[in-house]
Amino acid sequence: xxxxxxxxxxxxxxxxxxxxxxxxxxxxxxxxxxxxxxxxxxxxxxxxxxxxxxxxxxxxxxxxxxxxxxxxxxxxxxxxxxxxxxxxxxxxxxxxxxxxxxxxxxxxxxxxxxxxxxxxxxxxxxxxxxxxxxxxxxxxxxxxxxxxxxxxxxxxxxxxxxxxxxxxx
Amino acid sequence: xxxxxxxxxxxxxxxxxxxxxxxxxxxxxxxxxxxxxxxxxxxxxxxxxxxxxxxxxxxxxxxxxxxxxxxxxxxxxxxxxxxxxxxxxxxxxxxxxxxxxxxxxxxxxxxxxxxxxxxxxxxxxxxxxxxxxxxxxxxxxxxxxxxxxxxxxxxxxxxxxxxxxxxxxxxxxxxxxxxxxxxxxxxxxxxxxxxxxxxxxxxxxxxxxxxxxxxxxxxxxxxxxxxxxxxxxxxxxxxxxxxxxxxxxxxxxxxxxxxxxxxxxxxxxxxxxxxxxxxxxxxxxxxxxxxxxx
Numbered sequence: 408x409x410x411x412x413x414x415x416x417x418x419x420x421x422x423x424x425x426x427x428x429x430x431x432x433x434x435x436x437x438x439x440x441x442x443x444x445x446x447x448x449x450x451x452x453x454x455x456x457x458x459x460x461x462x463x464x465x466x467x468x469x470x471x472x473x474x475x476x477x478x479x480x481x482x483x484x485x486x487x488x489x490x491x492x493x494x495x496x497x498x499x500x501x502x503x504x505x506x507x508x509x510x511x512x513x514x515x516x517x518x519x520x521x522x523x524x525x526x527x528x529x530x531x532x533x534x535x536x537x538x539x540x541x542x543x544x545x546x547x548x549x550x551x552x553x554x555x556x557x558x559x560x561x562x563x564x565x566x567x568x569x570x571x572x573x574x575x576x
Numbered sequence: 577x578x579x580x581x582x583x584x585x586x587x588x589x590x591x592x593x594x595x596x597x598x599x600x601x602x603x604x605x606x607x608x609x610x611x612x613x614x615x616x617x618x619x620x621x622x623x624x625x626x627x628x629x630x631x632x633x634x635x636x637x638x639x640x641x642x643x644x645x646x647x648x649x650x651x652x653x654x655x656x657x658x659x660x661x662x663x664x665x666x667x668x669x670x671x672x673x674x675x676x677x678x679x680x681x682x683x684x685x686x687x688x689x690x691x692x693x694x695x696x697x698x699x700x701x702x703x704x705x706x707x708x709x710x711x712x713x714x715x716x717x718x719x720x721x722x723x724x725x726x727x728x729x730x731x732x733x734x735x736x737x738x739x740x741x742x743x744x745x746x747x748x749x750x751x752x753x754x755x756x757x758x759x760x761x762x763x764x765x766x767x768x769x770x771x772x773x774x775x776x777x778x779x780x781x782x783x784x785x786x787x788x789x790x791x792x793x794x795x796x797x798x799x800x801x802x803x804x805x806x807x808x809x810x811x812x813x814x815x816x817x818x819x820x821x822x823x824x825x826x827x828x829x830x831x832x833x834x835x836x837x838x839x840x841x842x843x844x845x846x847x848x849x850x851x852x853x854x855x856x857x858x859x860x861x862x863x864x865x866x867x868x869x870x
Contacts, residue, residue, distance in 0.1 A: 455644060459644070459645045460642075460645065461639075461640040461641065461642040461645055462640070462641045462642045463640065463641060463642075488641050492633065492636060492637075492641065493636070493641035493642075523641075524636060524639075524641035524642050524643060524644075525632065525636050525643055526643060526644065527643060527644050527647050527650075527677075527678050528644040528647055530644075531644050
C-alpha cells in the first residue's frame with residue numbers, strides 16, 4: 408500500500424515538474440523561432456538584392472538552409488506560391504504554422520504578405536526592413552521573457568509538485 | 577499558351593477557351609474595358625470587363641510572384657514570358673533622373689502570343705539568301721508592328737542553320753542576339769522555338785553587347801537580331817559587317833521614307849551596311865511588299 412502511494416506521489420511530482428518545464432520551454436522556443444525567422448528573412452533580403460531569383464525558388468532554397476519549423480514554413484510557402492499569389496500563400500501558411508509565437512508576432516509577420524512579390528525591388532526591401540525591425544523588438548522582448556519566466560516556471564513546477572506531495576503525505 | 581492561361585482570371589480563361597486558342601495573336605487587356613482577342617484580321621470582344629487589381633494579379637503571376645525580378649524589362653515596357661510570348665505594359669510611367677524606373681498603376685496589357693510558323697519566310701528568304709557564297713546578304717526587314725517580322729527571322733534562322741537542300745544551301749553557323757527572348761524563347765538553357773542545329777543564342781542581352789560577344793566567341797557566319805534603331809546600333813552593326821559577318825535585322829516602319837526618319841537607321845543606310853531592305857506587306861503576313869537594293 409505504501410509502495411502504491413509512493414508511486415502516485417512520484418507521478419504527481421513528475422507531472423507538475425514536467426508542466427513547469429513545458430511552460431518554460433515555450434519561451435525558449437518562441438525566441439528561437441523568431442531568431443530563425445529573422446535569419447531566414449535576412450537571407451531572403453540578400454538573395455532578392457543580389458540574385459534577382461524568383462520568390463518560389465528562394466523560399467524553397469531558404470527552407471533547405473534553415474530547417475526546423477521556420478524551414479518547414481518556408482517550404483510550404485514556396486510550394487503554395489506556385490499555385491497562388493505570394494502574399495496569400497505567406498499569410499495562410501503563417502496562420503496555419505506550428506511556430507510557437509504570439510498572436511502579435513503572427514500579425515506582424517503576416518503584414519509582409521501585403522506586398523510580397525507584387526512590387527519593385529525597393530518596395531520588397533522596404534517591407535522586409537519593416538518586418539525585420541519589428542522582429543528585432545520582438546526577439547528582444549522574447550529573450551527578456553525567456554530569462555524572466557523560464558527559470559520561474561521550472562521552479563514553480565517543482566514547488567507546486569512538492570507542495571501537493573507534502574499535502575498528500 | 578498554357579502559361580499565359582494560368583496567369584489569367586478563371587472567368588476570363590473560360591471566355592477565351594470558347595475560341596480557337598491556336599489562332600489567337602494578341603490578348604488586349606485594359607482596366608475597366610472589355611478584353612479583346614486579336615486573331616489575325618478578326619477582333620473578338622469577350623465582353624469580360626477586367627479591373628486594375630486583376631491586371632496587377634496577372635502581371636504578378638506572369639512574373640512568377642516576383643515583379644522585382646522583371647524590373648529591367650518592366651522599365652522597357654514589356655515582360656518576356658516562357659515560350660517567347662511577350663506582354664506589353666502601359667500605365668503610369670515613373671521617371672527618376674530622366675530615366676524610366678517603373679510603371680506603376682498598370683492600365684493595360686498587350687499579350688502577344690508567339691507562334692512558330694513553319695516556312696513563314698517562304699516569300700522573304702529568296703531576297704535574303706546569297707546562294708553564290710552560301711551565306712546571306714546583309715538585310716533589313718521592315719514592317720509596322722504585328723506583321724510577323726520576328727516569326728520570319730526565326731524561320732530564316734532555322735532554315736539557313738539547318739541548310740536548304742532544295743537549292744543546295746549548306747547550313748551555316750548562326751548566332752541569334754535575342755534581346756527580348758522572343759526569337760528562340762530560351763529558358764533555363766532550353767530553346768523552346770526551333771531555330772536550327774547550327775544556331776547559338778545569346779539571350780537577354782543588348783545588341784551592342786551581344787553582337788560583340790558573339791563575334792569574339794562563337795565565330796558565326798550570320799548574326800540575326802530583332803528591332804534595331806537605337807543609338808548604339810550603328811557602331812555595332814558597322815563592327816559586325818566589317819568583321820565579315822552577314823547580318824539580318826528587323827526594324828519598324830512601313831516605307832523607305834518612314835525608315836530614314838529614324839536618324840540611326842538613316843546613318844546605317846548611308847553607310848551602306850545593308851545590301852537589301854525588304855518591306856513586308858501590312859495586310860498579308862509573310863508577304864513581301866517591295867525590296868530596295870542599296
